Amino acid sequence: MNTFKRSFLFSLVFVTPVVFAIPTLQTGKNDQKQLSLTIYERDLALVRDVRQVPLQDGALKVQFVDISERIQPETVMLRDTVSGKISVAQIYFDNNLLSPQTLLESYVGKTVRVIKTDPATGAETQESAQVLSARNGIVLKMGDRIETNVPGRLVYERIPEGLQASPTLTAELASKVSGSRQLELDYLTSGIGWNANYVALLNAGENRMDLSGWAAISNNSGTEFRNANVQLMAGSPNVTNARPMLMAAAARSAKFDAVPAGNEIAQESFSDYHLYTLPHKVTLSNNQSRQYALLSASDVKVKKEWILDGGNYYYRSRMPNVSDSLPVTMTVEFRNAKNNRLGMPLPGGIVRFYQTDGRGNQQFLGESRMSHTPANDDVTLRMGESFDVTGSRKQTLFKTVPSENQSVRKYESAYTIVLKNAKSTGVTVQVREPIPGSWQILQENYPHTKDGTTAVWRVAVPAGGQATLSYRVRVE
Template identity: 30%
Template sequence: MRRAALTAAVQIAAACVTAQAAAQVVSDQPDAVAVTIYREGTAARPPRGGYVYFGDGGLALITETRTVDLPAGRQRVSFRGVADGLVPETAALEGLGGEAVERNYDFDLLTPGSLIQRSVNERVRLVRTNPTTGTVEERDAIIRSGPQGVLVQTADGVEALGCSGLTERLVFDRAPEGLTDRATLSVAIDVLKPGPQTLRLSYLATGFNWSADYVARMAPDGRTVDLTGWITLANSGGTTFENAPTQVVAGKVARDRATRAPGARVTGTFPACWPGGTTSDRVEISGLIGANRVEYEGPPQVVPGVASDEIVVTGSRISRMAFMSELGDYKLYTLPEPTTVAARQSKQVQFLDQRRVPAERVYLYDLAADLAGGDRYVEGRPTAVLRLKNEARAGLGRPLPGGTVSVMQTDAARPVLAGLDSLSDTPVGLPVELELGRAVDVRAAATLVSETHVVRKGVGRVRSEVEVVLVNGKSVPVRLELAHPAAPAEGLRVVSETRLHFVKDATPTWSVELKPGERLRFRYAVEARSPVRNGR
């Protein structure tokens, strides 16, 4: 009787545990997805060596729509294929016919390194191929350490994988628990209303970025430019978002720097032969996922924030341009049609096409920077800049998100790069100045004619008289602007001059029109505060 009662109690307890255990419901991919990218700095740039580097500072707001069929009771819903840069604490799930109990983010991805790491002391098969004879040898082995310096134990003893000089691979009978081929967010739910349900999952993810890239094509006479702008999207993660309505936000969004994605762990394999690299560093870990064994060939191992030659750069040039709208204090650019934001890829979509924008080439020379060294005579080459007015009446009048500008001019019917400069976020009404480089045929020289120190009411001041010589060696007229900047604390002011100046950015500036071959000379004197000498 007591035995029967005990058996009944065990059965009831087992039934309760079964009732509390969450059944598994898998959503393999979203029905629809939308992507909004917030930038940080610039997007992908091709540094030396042919590699493309993706900074991980940008963010994306991912909104997924998924349909799942939920039975009654506690269910664990696994959303597979979320971004591998997902920030778990930002995930929000709407449309639930029940209450969420807990969430888990599985980001330890199935890679050659993680496969070895979780298979230490497990049995595998070691397959070696002699590249000369083609002979294939397969033997049992036990992984003793890895993935950085993989040691396997065979009947002949312990040896380092990848150091035999032969092509080698490991064959695994199963995939270890806890590894996933795609980042997965799982939610335990107490389902109150069973049946098919449409859920909306939204979250922030790192590993995305965007930039604005411009091309300014100068007319042969140099008086106008055709300005085109392209939005460059960058996805350095391993998740592709198919046919997604995509937007980018211009402006710097406030962020909590402590909020970071755990990041999909991508573990590589590194042979550790002695002496290093003197025999072989070639290891193949094959992989076709079968019913009863795993032979892993592995996806490209790309770590966000690390250079990779697996990144594909494409240009998606479509007839319609991205259009701009207001988003509070930001500008929102919406791509004209859904696009695929592919893993480890950047693409371009045009957002600006302004023709015949009036432009002026001006030469700028900062005199005080040269005189600061204490020399009484300085000579230098002014910087050529291309100046545009960001106004509607001047053919522009568009908010310009910061980015890189390539200035091209035509020579013998072929475009030639005239300069490459960065542009900060520029609202309507502010001028645009693009640095082209140092002038060759335009020169500026200055002589410090006199320097006098005086004390007035306990305040020391220094008066400097400067003579300037400007030379235009070009065959066309030029305009040169000479500036004499100083720190605000110095209280610089012009006390005499033979040519009138104007103030630009709180700096006395002289604008001079020089004819072809002209040499021009003028003087001015400035006064600024200085330390009192000898207590006077």
């Protein structure tokens, strides 16, 4: 009988598996050998982070810290830059950060120590307590009573597994080599973006401007990127809506720095996009915005226009008081060409116009968004509404014209547009009327041109005077 017991116990010990913990190592920014960022305009960046990591042959857990809090874990790529002899079993991202609240929540159902201090003597006493709840406050069981407020300070035995001091990406991998290796971690992250901004200083004659462009980079990713090579991507790569863009951090207060470039930003075509490479390595602190000089061009030829835009709703009904008062918009036009001191692809952004007044002070005139503009393209930007140049429109005739085809309706209408100019110089106003359907101008006192479905007249208005445009049109 004793022999049976001994052999049975031996067999239990023999078949019990021995579980070995997988070695774990942590790598941070001090291990970085190279850091590169490609920053997109839509709150998105591609991070390439190369680190020197001591590998060993076999299974290993590598914890990457000092990474973006807004990393998109499903985009992670990991490789050995030299041998490529690495096999990744799984990757997981821990963003359950250590804080007083998360530490308390992790101890629900567990025991903590409550230390009280006598205010008179300074003596400390301690008592064990079980954390019953950490939701909307704290509930403790202390001996045979329940406490809902902490009667002292809490002491925890240890930090539970799963709570991290910083965002951590863990890769479980199998390495076929041992020794120090360079691992490249690539991933997409939100919280980083850039946009272009332009300052246009018009001369007194409003026919030339000095144009400067700036690339504004914002980092709200939750981490610092130190000594990074930075490229800016202009264009709109398609991004699905499976993961919402995280823009809440942009509302935080952020430092702002303007950094003049030591030399020009290099520009190159890439696929159907354009890349702008900063000439020096950059350190982007968290919650920081920085500006880098993108271009500078002086004495660029521009043309200022005054435009009165109409509508398409008053050609098929009687509207005698269609528009008694009309705003006249000011636009600035220029050509993005080398013979106009430009000629490089211009990333889209806000252009802000300024002009120096009679006292030598620069005054803001207005702003407009410019779309991505390739070389040798024309740019038209709306600057604002004129104070001195105004217009009004009256419908002077409307009638239905008989038609042989009962399914086709024809209308005739006539209009008088009065343009007034209170400036000390004459201007030419471009009147643009988007006439619907098939139309024919029957009568006019200024010649028109056709721009698609829009009739365009150019009317000269003298200084301190006015001019009247009259036309009659048939629409079907």
